[in-house]
Amino acid sequence: MSSREYRNAPIRPRVAIINQKGGVGKTTTAVNMSAYLASLGYKTLLIDADAQANSSISYGLDTNELDGTFYDFLISGTPLRSIVKNTMIQQLDIIPSNDNLYAADLDLAQLDDSKSFDILFRKLEDCGREYDFTIIDSPPHLGPLTLNIMRAADALIVPLKADFLALQGLAILYKTFLRVKKSLHQKLCLLGILITMYTQSQNICRDVENDLKNTFGKLIFDNKIPQNVTVAESPSFRRPVMLHGPKSPGAQKYKDFTLEFLRKIYGAIENEQ
Helix, strand or coil: CCHHHHCCCCCCCEEEECCCCCCCCHHHHHHHHHHHHHHCCCCEEEEECCCCCHHHHHCCCCCCCCCCCHHHHHHHCCCHHHCCEECCCCCEEEECCCHHHHHHHHHHHCCCHHHHCCHHHHHHHHHCCCCCEEEEECCCCCCHHHHHHHHHCCEEEEEEECCHHHHHHHHHHHHHHHHHHHHCCCCCEEEEEEEECECCCCHHHHHHHHHHHHHHHHHECCCCCECCHHHHHHHHHCCCHHHHCCCCHHHHHHHHHHHHHHHHHHHHHHHHC
């Protein structure tokens, strides 16, 4: 990413993990990236903005017993402080979700067009930037809620499974990013594309990686997340992989990716100052 793409970026960024295609490692990336940021001493907020609530479940929350969710904050005006939950990792908080959030796209679509895409941005701005990083786990579709998330974010990370169909879907997402950047949020940047579920021995994985590098160049993160059993099973143990299997290849790669993310985002900010 050129530093020019991150002009006037805040020191405490909001980063959306986004892809309209499911099953590409979006929630896995949000959960584990947030965990490693917090373990490095950064005060981090993870926002579960997906009605499937997999980020919330991954941190051991019972989504049927919540006294407040992201939906309540977004639509009902419930104060952020009354919704935020602590996690088992020091320095990491979460705004949980549940299936109530399925109604959000309809609720947002019924608002006046001039306000419908700014709701989340204005609510988060009203709360200030208390956290060093805010990581947003986005829903697997492109609708009013996802557009709100893109408007509220400073940067996007796109996890991409190393297969042909995921590559095709990236073209649609990239066009949406360019439209949002042009019409809603000129300072929004695509920080990078993270290849997930990668198997070095498979030709399709290497072909997808080469196609991505030829098209997007430096937007591709150097670190790739391997297909890894420990990463896949950690949500069933209600904990991130750094706690479930810290010595596994997947855990090490998510740690390396998080360090690369920090170099990339702060390097871009410093180049602008």
